[in-house]
Amino acid sequence: xxxxxxxxxxxxxxxxxxxxxxxxxxxxxxxxxxxxxxxxxxxxxxxxxxxxxxxxxxxxxxxxxxxxxxxxxxxxxxxxxxxxxxxxxxxxxxxxxxxxxxxxxxxxxxxxxxxxxxxxxxxxxxxxxxxxxxxxxxxxxxxxxxxxxxxxxxxxxxxxxxxxxxxxxxxxxxxxxxxxxxxxxxxxxxxxxxxxxxxxxxxxxxxxxxxxxxxxxxxxxxxxxxxxxxxxxxxxxxxxxxxxxxxxxxxxxxxxxxxxxxxxxxxxxxxxxxxxxxxxxxxxxxxxxxxxxxxxxxxxxxxxxxxxxxxxxxxxxxxxxxxxxxxxxxxxxxxxxxxxxxxxxxxxxxxxxxxxxxxxxxxxxxxxxxxxxxxxxxxxxxxxxxxxxxxxxxxxxxxxxxxxxxxxxxxxxxxxxxxxxxxxxxxxxxxxxxxxxxxxxxxxxxxxxxxxxxxxxxxxxxxxxxxxxxxxxxxxxxxxxxxxxxxxxxxxxxxxxxxxxxxxxxxxxxxxxxxxxxxxxxxxxxxxxxxxxxxxxxxxxxxxxxxxxxxxxxxxxxxxxxxxxxxxxxxxxxxxxxxxxxx
Numbered sequence: 001x002x003x004x005x006x007x008x009x010x011x012x013x014x015x016x017x018x019x020x021x022x023x024x025x026x027x028x029x030x031x032x033x034x035x036x037x038x039x040x041x042x043x044x045x046x047x048x049x050x051x052x053x054x055x056x057x058x059x060x061x062x063x064x065x066x067x068x069x070x071x072x073x074x075x076x077x078x079x080x081x082x083x084x085x086x087x088x089x090x091x092x093x094x095x096x097x098x099x100x101x102x103x104x105x106x107x108x109x110x111x112x113x114x115x116x117x118x119x120x121x122x123x124x125x126x127x128x129x130x131x132x133x134x135x136x137x138x139x140x141x142x143x144x145x146x147x148x149x150x151x152x153x154x155x156x157x158x159x160x161x162x163x164x165x166x167x168x169x170x171x172x173x174x175x176x177x178x179x180x181x182x183x184x185x186x187x188x189x190x191x192x193x194x195x196x197x198x199x200x201x202x203x204x205x206x207x208x209x210x211x212x213x214x215x216x217x218x219x220x221x222x223x224x225x226x227x228x229x230x231x232x233x234x235x236x237x238x239x240x241x242x243x244x245x246x247x248x249x250x251x252x253x254x255x256x257x258x259x260x261x262x263x264x265x266x267x268x269x270x271x272x273x274x275x276x277x278x279x280x281x282x283x284x285x286x287x288x289x290x291x292x293x294x295x296x297x298x299x300x301x302x303x304x305x306x307x308x309x310x311x312x313x314x315x316x317x318x319x320x321x322x323x324x325x326x327x328x329x330x331x332x333x334x335x336x337x338x339x340x341x342x343x344x345x346x347x348x349x350x351x352x353x354x355x356x357x358x359x360x361x362x363x364x365x366x367x368x369x370x371x372x373x374x375x376x377x378x379x380x381x382x383x384x385x386x387x388x389x390x391x392x393x394x395x396x397x398x399x400x401x402x403x404x405x406x407x408x409x410x411x412x413x414x415x416x417x418x419x420x421x422x423x424x425x426x427x428x429x430x431x432x433x434x435x436x437x438x439x440x441x442x443x444x445x446x447x448x449x450x451x452x453x454x455x456x457x458x459x460x461x462x463x464x465x466x467x468x469x470x471x472x473x474x475x476x477x478x479x480x481x482x483x484x485x486x487x488x489x490x491x492x493x494x495x496x497x498x499x500x501x502x503x504x505x506x507x508x509x510x511x512x513x514x515x516x517x518x519x520x521x522x523x524x525x526x527x528x529x530x531x532x533x534x535x536x537x538x539x540x541x542x543x544x545x546x547x548x549x550x551x552x553x554x555x556x557x558x559x560x561x562x563x564x565x566x567x568x569x570x571x572x573x574x575x576x577x578x579x580x581x582x583x
Contacts (some may be wrong), residue, residue, distance in 0.1 A: 004199060005057065011074055014051065018138070021073075021141060036057045041053065075137070077108055095119065119144065150197040208384070216280070220304070228280075229262070229264075260286075271302050271303050293369075297338055307371055323544070341515075345491035353514065363394040372488075407430075410457065412457040416464045466519075474511060475498050475512075476509030481531060483527070485510070
């Protein structure tokens, strides 16, 4: 720790205000112009229970959560047991805990190194004395942290005021009093370690604070989405909640359906009527949608489906992240049903990915699946304001100047595979839009030759999509002979590991493709040139990313694989270790 970065962990029970405390710190750091990231972790219970978060604040780029903590705030040591492996302290770390001088020390089931110092604070007593309720002890703790580690005071007060303002002046003032009580107690009783004091930034640019789910919804709205149907499921539910608040103000509609199948069915109906439409779900919901994804493919109806992946199979671990829905997203369903699969790599990237998803879906009349995950979905990060000039809009190819009698909705002779689509009730061009195989006018058929021709038409789109939408991330020197290939939220730890190793005079480069299917094979093959060793990384026990790559491209000799189950994100040190084995 050199003053440019601070890593903090908080753990407690429902009602301790763990997330509010963490989000207040992140908001204050963003107002200061700092880069920050907050990773939430909760138990799989429906309501209440233990929760924790990890926060990383830095004056430099932040791409991954902290490996180890400088500070641990433990409201309750029993709750720590659930998250201990995720909340390991670095050797010079410190602990803030509930307690008073003279009390018997509690059992502390710490994982990893013992802390350099324990700060025992009567959080509950200070909360009751200052705010009249124990529920304010998270604000007391915030005051203690602010005093000991030089967090920006004015920005913290602004964040507290913003957080509680909707509950009225009295509650806002009581929480500010609790914050001040904690700050004063720490000033009177403790001397914070100089090595862990956060340096103030000068002329820091204020940043937005959002979760990945917020950014996905906002990006979709900017792309022109005006219809959302969905069913709540962790960890995607906040997308639906966001649209419920903001969609009506933009003339759009949000509907909560009885299940995921109904949600995608409504989306296809809205899209058929000419409205940009989407849904959001997680793994179990995506499984239920597979038949309707096939309907979107064969009827060539644009739609966007967001899958915030969680640990599976079945219910799995609903509150933990994994990269194990990849094969379902690409190949799920019966028959040959083309679709596009795109994966954001962080919170800020969600804007661009959603804009591209709607552009591709509308232009090529094809379902697009956006593979987010629990880490991106519920990670809270400070980001730059999105560049609205990057929005690529597309108006559907509508029939014009054609005799309605000659209108072929599914014209198979087009070079791109895209054919004119009319708007029911607005155009005079009528056609069948069914899930059964059809001829060029939409009439049902069981003819082999027509089925072959329609498959060729639908899959022809993928070749053009590869040239039109193939964005990917490159890191490290181009002449490096060791390469790393990953996807999605693995980008953060991979990127930082590459930067660390290059800083140690090694030469390593990384590639993170974001359009996973269809893969821009020529660009990836070009990146392979000069590599002597390649490491493929993923949070999947069954090697789904590796196997998907093998279906689309020949991997170079010297390729190795590192994959494991999810429920715990990749750590930067873990990536450094795995890449280091190739050096």
